[in-house]
Amino acid sequence: MEILKHALSANALVTAFAIVGLVMWLSNAISKRLLFGRVHGSAIAIVIGLAAAFAAGLWTGGDKGVVDIPVLAGIGLMGGAMLRDFAIVATAFEVDVIQARKAGAIGACALALGTILPFIVGSLVAVAFGYTDAVSITTIGAGAVTYIVGPVTGAALGASSAVMALSIATGVFKAVLVMIGTPIVAKAIGLDNPRSAMVFGGLMGTVSGVSGGLAATDRRLVPYGALTATFHTGLGCLVAPSILYLIVRGIVGG
Amino acid sequence: MTISGVALLAICTLLGSFLGDLLGSALGVKANVGGVGIAMLLLIAARLWLTRRGLMTAGVKFGVEFWGALYxxxxxxxxxxxxxxxxxxxGPLVLIAGISAVLICFATVALISRIGKKGETMDEIEAKARAQASPPGEPVV
Incomplete structure (x- = not known):
């Protein structure tokens, strides 16, 4: 057992490939045999991943999902920002330039709406829960944009750590909801072409949510959604602690 | 060579990340602004350039597409x-804020998708491409 443990953790990344591969195979089998292709195999795999992260969180008390289990540490490298960005960029190889150019202007439009709408919603909920100071309201509103914009904004404005935690949790919850919800609503919101995928990426923001959700819906749409989503966090980090904060302060005063 | 494809991808990713950081600091933001997006645009440009010069070998393609398939x-x-x-x-604050933000965004996507003419679906685009040339081959995931 000790020797096996050593073999697995000494080859952490290889272990991760093997385990994720097994999960993918299992999910595709479930999709095909139990659900008759009604739910995409990747959607099932992502839900299994999230469920495993939940269980691991209960078991280890850590905050990094299955990565807190020593033999599974390689999952952290495999699904970390470095390889994730590397693989997202690779998907650009399949982008149809003509299609992407057609949706350029509407994508930028979606990007602006995707920052402002969640911010307004998050801020209103913060006010409804009794927050009255501009810093807390802005930080929670920014968390509803993405879970990176939240803490970046909070740190810039000097928000309390409880508010920061709420802000991050809102962003993470949003990402998880987007991952699970996208394949369910895809048909209803017309998510079957590059144009709407770019609009979707700009509006939903959260690269992890968008890429996971689109992967579970139709893999071919991923590069289009990622292309706009990637500007979302930067834009949010730019406007939330500056313009949006000033507007909130102007409304609630102080 | 396969490695030249992987290297091309790596160079685009690194350059994009660098430019994203540069853009972030120029704007006074503590974040990478669109690094991945810039890298994607660079890779698309590189693909067009290589294809035009006839330098797009099967190895280069494979080196990039392998990583795309691992996505x-x-x-x-x-x-x-x-x-x-x-x-x-x-608590409930997170639930309510998260759910309402996502619902509003989904609704807006639906709205914008309906405005203007309906774009071609992925299936239609691929069917057209297949009719024009030999099938591009679906990446195996």
Whole structure:
């Protein structure tokens, strides 16, 4: 057992490939045999991943999902920002330039709406829960944009750590909801072409949510959604602690 | 050579990340602004340039497409390391803010998708491409 443990953790990344591969195979089998292709195999795999992260969180008390289990540490490298960005960029190889150019202007439009709408919603909920100071309201509103914009904004404005935690949790919850919800609503919101995928990426923001959700819906749409989503966090980090904060302060005063 | 494809991808990713950081600091933001997006645009430009010069070998293509095909497993690994517990446990504020933000955005996507003419679906685009040339071959995931 000790020797096996050593073999697995000494080859952490290889272990991760093997385990994720097994999960993918299992999910595709479930999709095909139990659900008759009604739910995409990747959607099932992502839900299994999230469920495993939940269980691991209960078991280890850590905050990094299955990565807190020593033999599974390689999952952290495999699904970390470095390889994730590397693989997202690779998907650009399949982008149809003509299609992407057609949706350029509407994508930028979606990007602006995707920052402002969640911010307004998050801020209103913060006010409804009794927050009255501009810093807390802005930080929670920014968390509803993405879970990176939240803490970046909070740190810039000097928000309390409880508010920061709420802000991050809102962003993470949003990402998880987007991952699970996208394949369910895809048909209803017309998510079957590059144009709407770019609009979707700009509006939903959260690269992890968008890429996971689109992967579970139709893999071919991923590069289009990622292309706009990637500007979302930067834009949010730019406007939330500056313009949006000033507007909130102007409304609630102080 | 396969490695030249992987290297091309790596160079685009690094350059994009660098330019994104540069843009971020120029704007006075503590974040990478569109690094991945810039890298994607660079890669698209490189693909067009290589194709025009006839330098797009099967090796280069394979080196990039391999990583594109690994994308979904990587997303699964990413999902497995989210702090799902905190997201699920934290109070009603998080639930309400998260759900309403997502619903409003979904609704807006639906709205914008309906404005203007309907774009061609992925299936239609691929059918057209297949009719024009030899089938591009679906990447195996």
């Amino acid at each position: 979904i497993p990587i997303v699964v690994a990413m999902a497995a390391q989210q702090n799902v517990l905190v997201a699920a446990r934290s």
